[in-house]
Each structure stands twice: as C-alpha cells, then as structure tokens.
Amino acid sequence: MPSPHSTDVLDTYTLNMGPQHPSTHGVLRMKLTLRGEEIVAADPVIGYSHRAHEKMAENRTYAQFLPNTSRQDYLSGMIYNFAWVEAVEKMAGIAVPERALVARVILAEFNRIASHLMWVGAFLLDLGAATPFLYAWDDREAILFLLESVTGSRLTYCTGRFGGLNRDLDPAFPDRAREVLAKLRARWREYERLIEDNVIFINRTKGVGVLSRDLCLSYGVTGPTLRGSGVPYDVRKAEPYGAYARFEFEIPTRSEGDVFARYMVRVLEMQQSVRIIEQALDQLPGGPILNPDSIGVKKRLKLPAGTQYYAVESARGHYGILLVSEGGTEPYRAKFRTPSYANLAVLTDVMPGNMVADAVAVLGSVDLVLPEVDR
Amino acid sequence: VIAAVHGLLARVLGDFGATLLLGVGLILGYLTFNVLFLIWLERKVSAHAQRRLGPMEVGPHGSLQTIADMLKLLSKQLVTPVATDHFTFLMAPILIFVPTICLASLVPLGDAQAFANMPNGLAVVVVLSGVTVIAVFMAGWSSNNKYAVLGGMRSVAQVVAYEIPVLLSALSVVLIAQTLNLWGIVEGLPRWHGIPVPYAVLEPVAALIFFIGITAETNRAPFDIPEAESELVGGFHTEYSGMRFALFFFAEYTNMLVLGAVGATLFLGGWKGPFVHSLPWLGPVYLLLKAYAVVFLMMWARWTFPRLRFDQLMSFAWKLLIPVALLNLVVTAVVLALIAAPA
Numbered sequence: 001m002p003s004p005h006s007t008d009v010l011d012t013y014t015l016n017m018g019p020q021h022p023s024t025h026g027v028l029r030m031k032l033t034l035r036g037e038e039i040v041a042a043d044p045v046i047g048y049s050h051r052a053h054e055k056m057a058e059n060r061t062y063a064q065f066l067p068n069t070s071r072q073d074y075l076s077g078m079i080y081n082f083a084w085v086e087a088v089e090k091m092a093g094i095a096v097p098e099r100a101l102v103a104r105v106i107l108a109e110f111n112r113i114a115s116h117l118m119w120v121g122a123f124l125l126d127l128g129a130a131t132p133f134l135y136a137w138d139d140r141e142a143i144l145f146l147l148e149s150v151t152g153s154r155l156t157y158c159t160g161r162f163g164g165l166n167r168d169l170d171p172a173f174p175d176r177a178r179e180v181l182a183k184l185r186a187r188w189r190e191y192e193r194l195i196e197d198n199v200i201f202i203n204r205t206k207g208v209g210v211l212s213r214d215l216c217l218s219y220g221v222t223g224p225t226l227r228g229s230g231v232p233y234d235v236r237k238a239e240p241y242g243a244y245a246r247f248e249f250e251i252p253t254r255s256e257g258d259v260f261a262r263y264m265v266r267v268l269e270m271q272q273s274v275r276i277i278e279q280a281l282d283q284l285p286g287g288p289i290l291n292p293d294s295i296g297v298k299k300r301l302k303l304p305a306g307t308q309y310y311a312v313e314s315a316r317g318h319y320g321i322l323l324v325s326e327g328g329t330e331p332y333r334a335k336f337r338t339p340s341y342a343n344l345a346v347l348t349d350v351m352p353g354n355m356v357a358d359a360v361a362v363l364g365s366v367d368l369v370l371p372e373v374d375r
Numbered sequence: 376v377i378a379a380v381h382g383l384l385a386r387v388l389g390d391f392g393a394t395l396l397l398g399v400g401l402i403l404g405y406l407t408f409n410v411l412f413l414i415w416l417e418r419k420v421s422a423h424a425q426r427r428l429g430p431m432e433v434g435p436h437g438s439l440q441t442i443a444d445m446l447k448l449l450s451k452q453l454v455t456p457v458a459t460d461h462f463t464f465l466m467a468p469i470l471i472f473v474p475t476i477c478l479a480s481l482v483p484l485g486d487a488q489a490f491a492n493m494p495n496g497l498a499v500v501v502v503l504s505g506v507t508v509i510a511v512f513m514a515g516w517s518s519n520n521k522y523a524v525l526g527g528m529r530s531v532a533q534v535v536a537y538e539i540p541v542l543l544s545a546l547s548v549v550l551i552a553q554t555l556n557l558w559g560i561v562e563g564l565p566r567w568h569g570i571p572v573p574y575a576v577l578e579p580v581a582a583l584i585f586f587i588g589i590t591a592e593t594n595r596a597p598f599d600i601p602e603a604e605s606e607l608v609g610g611f612h613t614e615y616s617g618m619r620f621a622l623f624f625f626a627e628y629t630n631m632l633v634l635g636a637v638g639a640t641l642f643l644g645g646w647k648g649p650f651v652h653s654l655p656w657l658g659p660v661y662l663l664l665k666a667y668a669v670v671f672l673m674m675w676a677r678w679t680f681p682r683l684r685f686d687q688l689m690s691f692a693w694k695l696l697i698p699v700a701l702l703n704l705v706v707t708a709v710v711l712a713l714i715a716a717p718a
Contacts, residue, residue, distance in 0.1 A: 015521050128597065128681045138426065356607075
C-alpha cells in the first residue's frame with residue numbers, strides 16, 4: 001500500500017485537462033499529475049489561441065490596429081480599446097475633449113461590470129450551479145444592449161478614436177444607463193441570497209486555493225486576484241488615467257486570499273463601478289466627443305520617436321502597453337502586458353494538494369481569458 | 376381491461392407467463408412515457424428557475440421536444456472507442472436498466488396492486504437500488520478514459536456511503552410498521568382519529584435523510600459528482616454517444632421516479648389518500664402524484680445548489696448523515712419500547 005504522501009511516479013497518473021474541456025475557459029490545457037483525486041502537480045500549457053497581436057501591431061498603422069485591441073480580451077474589450085487609444089494619444093500629444101474622457105469612463109466601467117457578471121456566472125457554473133449563470137447573463141445582456149446602442153457592437157468594441165470616440169452618446173443614453181444601474185442595484189441582494197448565503201458555495205470556496213500576498217507579488221499577479229490577497233493595488237488609484245482622478249470610489253480588498261475572497265472582491269468592485277458611473281453621468285459635460293484636429297481622411301498619424309509605457313486597470317488587472325516608435329506611421333514594437341498571463345502562472349504554485357474539483361474552482365476564480373494570455 | 380388482456384394471454388402462456396409479459400410490458404411502457412415526461416419537466420423546471428420559457432416549439436409548450444430529441448439520438452452513429460473493453464462497454468447501458476425495472480415491479484400501486492408483492496420487499500428494494508452502481512462502474516471502467524474511471528470510482532464510493540443512511544432511515548419506518556413488506560408498510564399506517572398519518576410526520580428526520588440519500592443514489596445535483604460536467608466532462612458516460620448515452624440519461628430519470636415512488640411508499644403514505652376506498656383507481660394516481668412531488672423537489676434542488684466537492688460529499692455522509700440516521704433509529708426504537716412497555 002503506497003503512502004498517501006508518496007511522490008513515486010508509479011502512484012500517480014497524468015490527466016490532460018483541456019484544451020477542450022468545459023471548465024478551462026477556452027483553450028487552456030492543464031497537465032495535472034494526480035494521485036487518486038489529489039493534485040500532485042499542475043502544469044498549464046498555453047498558446048492554443050496565439051494570434052500574434054504584437055507582431056500584427058508592427059505592420060499596421062496605429063489606427064489599423066484598433067480592431068485588434070478588443071480581440072485580446074473579448075470580455076472587457078472596451079477597456080483594451082481605450083488603452084491603445086489613450087497610449088497613442090499620450091505619445092502623440094493629442095488633446096481629448098472633456099465629454100469623451102468622461103464617456104470613456106462610463107463605457108469602460110459598464111464593460112467592467114459586464115465582464116465581472118460573466119465571471120460570476122461562469123464561475124458558479126464551474127462549481128456546478130447552473131442557475132446563477134442565467135441570472136448573471138440576464139443582467140449582462142442589459143449592459144451589452146446599452147453598449148451596443150452606443151458602439152454598434154456587443155463584444156469586440158472599436159469605438160475609441162485618437163482624440164475621442166467615434167460617435168457621441170445619444171441624448172437618451174444617461175436615462176437608459178440609469179435604468180440599467182437601478183436594475184443592477186436591485187440584483188445585489190438577490191445574488192447575496194442565492195450565492196453568498198449558500199452553505200455549499202461557502203464550503204467550496206472558503207479556504208480553497210489560498211494565494212498569499214507575497215506569492216502574488218512575486219508572480220506579478222494583479223487585478224481582483226491580487227486585491228483578494230489584501231494588496232490594494234488598482235491602476236485607477238495608483239496612477240489615475242483618463243478622468244478617473246475626479247471620481248470617488250474605493251478599492252475593495254480582502255485579506256484571506258482564497259477563492260471566496262476573490263469572489264467578494266469582484267462583487268464589491270461591481271458596486272464601486274456603479275458608483276463611478278453614477279458620478280460620471282452626473283458630471284457628463286457637453287461639447288464635442290472628438291477632437292476635430294485629430295481627424296481627417298488624408299491625415300496619417302505619426303508618433304514621435306521614443307518609448308512609452310501606458311497602463312490601465314482592465315477587468316482582470318494591470319494591462320500595460322509598451323510602445324516603441326521610430327517616428328513612422330507604424331510602431332517599431334508594441335508589447336502588451338496582459339494580466340491573465342501572470343495570474344495563470346501563479347496557479348502552478350497553489351494547485352498541488354487540492355482536489356480535482358478544487359482545480360476547477362481555483363482556475364475559475366482567477367478569471368482567465370485565454371486569448372488575452374496568448375495574445 | 377387489464378384483467379381481460381391477462382385472461383387472453385394466460386390461455387397461450389399460462390398464468391405466470393401472462394403476468395410476467397403484461398407486467399414487463401406495462402412497466403416498460405409507463406417508464407418510457409415517464410422518461411419523456413420527466414426530461415420535458417426538468418427542462419421546464421430549470422427554465423422557470425432561470426426565468427426562461429424552456430422548450431416551446433415542438434408541440435404545445437414543447438411537450439413533444441423530448442420525442443424529437445430521442446429521434447435525433449436514435450439516428451446518430453454509435454461510436455465505440457477502439458481501446459474499450461467491448462463487451463463490458465456494450466452491456467453497461469443495458470444493465471443499468473435491469474435493477475430499476477425490478478424495483479418498479481415491487482412498488483405497490485394500490486390496495487393489493489403490485490406486480491410482485493414480496494414478503495421482504497423493502498430488503499429487495501435496498502439491494503436493488505445499490506446494484507445500479509455496478510453498471511455505472513462498468514461503463515466508467517470499460518471506457519478506458521481517465522475521466523470515466525474517475526466518475527465510476529466516485530460513483531461507487533458515493534453509493535456505498537449513501538446506501539447506509541437510506542437503509543437506516545427506512546429501518547426506522549420498519550420499526551413502526553413491524554414489517555418489511557411494502558404493501559404492509561402502507562397498510563399499517565398509524566391512524567389519528569381514523570385518518571392514516573404518513574410516516575414522514577412521525578419520522579421527519581428519517582424522511583429528510585432518505586430524500587438526501589436517494590438524491591445521491593440517483594447522482595443528482597448537488598451530489599452529481601460522478602458526472603460533474605465542469606470537472607469530469609461527462610464522468611462515467613464520457614465515451615458514450617447516441618442512443619447508448621440516451622440509455623444512461625433515461626436510466627437516471629427512471630431511477631428518479633422509481634426511488635421517488637419508493638420514498639412515497641415509505642414516507643408519504645403510498646397509494647393512500649381521500650376516497651381511495653370507494654374509487655380504487657385513485658391509488659396509482661395518488662402514488663404517482665406523491666412520487667412526482669419528490670422528483671420535483673429533486674429537480675428544484677438541482678437548479679438551486681452548487682455541487683459539493685468529493686471529500687465534502689463523503690464526510691457529509693459518514694460524519695453527519697449516518698450518525699444522525701443511527702441516532703434517529705435508536706430514538707425510534709426506545710420510544711416504541713416505552714409505548715409498548717405498559718401494555
């Protein structure tokens with residue numbers, strides 16, 4: 001009879017979880033070494049949806065790369081789209097009208113809520129509860145509908161332009177947005193009762209997949225996953241960009257670092273996003289949505305030679321763009337620092353010792369978007 | 376009508392043959408209808424729990440949807456992976472039905488209306504409800520797939536664990552009824568002012584444990600870990616496709632109804648109900664209504680709760696359910712002894 005703690009290779013077997021598996025959220029492959037149901041080692045294999053976005057950026061003009069941006073992370077595409085636009089604006093020194101700055105915050109925060117809602121649903125589905133998924137998607141649908149009315153697309157938005165947005169918010173937008181917010185506010189209590197008060201959910205998530213503060217920092221984990229481990233780091237507060245500095249909001253953190261903490265951080269974050277949107281709707285100024293100097297059919301945008309790093313807080317964490325320009329119409333190099341990549345790497349350290357079922361819970365709790373890992 | 380058909384058949388096959396043929400035919404016929412109905416019901420229950428409509432297109436309120444789905448499954452190619460243990464792989468989906476159908480024949484449908492009225496019926500029920508797991512394990516083991524093996528292993532461990540509380544809670548009813556015969560258990564219902572009182576009123580703890588136990592034995596959420604989709608893809612039936620997959624699917628729903636009927640017999644007063652003495656045909660109706668109420672509860676639970684983890688599931692059975700069921704049994708025995716003592 002082998003000892004329960006033996007690491008003898010004959011006592012273990014390998015299970016390939018993915019790339020086609022209901023809970024690997026796309027095309028992640030986890031090479032799990034198991035002893036019975038217990039995980040001995042976990043090795044994530046990535047690259048199944050690599051599309052060479054960074055290389056594509058090198059042979060496109062800055063404007064031509066716009067549609068690629070939201071395809072890196074299809075769940076919070078708006079934030080990625082604006083990040084590229086703002087990075088280029090900052091380097092080229094293009095002024096952005098006030099109205100566009102505030103509108104970007106509104107749209108980006110709505111997108112963040114939609115992304116978190118999607119996560120809540122998918123995560124609960126990983127735990128085997130199908131109903132919250134439909135509830136979350138119902139709410140998310142209201143947001144997608146709202147965003148579609150502004151941008152024309154549901155997921156892969158391309159509404160940012162250098163110097164503003166491609167189209168203005170219509171006059172009825174604030175009222176419709178407030179309606180959606182009211183609906184969301186009414187839902188928090190329902191989620192609490194269905195999910196957070198459920199004893200099975202608590203048992204499945206509390207104390208599971210604990211990421212210590214130091215471990216997170218050493219791997220460069222960011223976003224809600226990091227804040228669930230007690231580090232109040234959020235780019236929106238740490239290095240405010242766009243119009244974020246003028247709004248009041250808090251950075252929710254939890255010190256436990258377990259799956260439940262990451263769930264709570266995301267739920268509280270959605271409430272903060274609602275707060276931001278409400279303030280932004282109150283302060284939404286009039287005026288043009290696009291800087292008239294920045295447009296023109298024949299105008300070809302050239303960035304001054306140099307290197308610049310620009311970071312935003314995506315729904316998954318710290319998203320950075322390193323732009324290297326040689327003064328031409330295309331970047332010499334564009335490097336994207338995507339949060340899920342670091343968040344995935346840390347899993348190798350927390351998986352061992354857990355059960356197979358926990359592997360699914362932990363994997364779900366860091367909110368991976370594989371196209372964003374692979375780029 | 377049944378008696379007339381039975382008489383006709385008996386001329387050709389003899390009495391035993393006729394009963395067997397008619398019984399199997401009726402049970403299989405009804406169970407097939409039941410599967411179609413329950414799958415439709417499950418989709419409707421899940422839809423309404425999730426604020427959807429569910430199937431609406433095929434037939435009124437989508438009631439013919441399952442028939443359409445079954446035709447689709449029938450038309451699909453049966454894939455047998457090369458590395459399977461062929462004989463076991465093919466037998467598993469057929470064998471999974473056998474114990475369930477045997478079980479169905481034991482449940483008394485009305486006053487003296489069971490296909491097989493065995494003196495120790497409950498003991499046979501407990502044995503048969505545990506045998507299903509052998510077919511599940513055959514499927515998991517013969518598939519030569521790691522997910523399927525994990526699912527099969529989980530299933531065995533789960534059924535072994537949950538059979539004990541089911542048995543213990545059923546025993547506390549037996550203590551009151553003083554018989555293992557299912558018909559006798561219902562007939563011997565205690566009376567309050569002449570009205571039969573279901574055992575669930577006297578034994579609420581046992582009824583609850585029995586319900587949890589049969590939910591686990593039928594692999595239903597939140598105890599559906601043998602086929603936990605998000606972890607094990609399809610669990611023990613990962614490698615099954617087409618009609619073979621459908622057979623597992625059907626077995627699950629058949630099992631739900633039959634175990635629901637056993638639960639109704641034990642705890643909810645079986646076929647008994649108002650006016651059943653003057654109108655005996657009400658007996659099966661009451662029994663089925665009660666059984667479907669139990670099934671509805673199981674569906675409701677499935678669409679509300681997340682899934683337990685495997686070790687939590689086991690400790691729930693061994694550390695909580697079994698001690699509580701045992702305690703309940705002892706308390707029942709002591710109370711009965713105290714009541715009986717003065718007399």
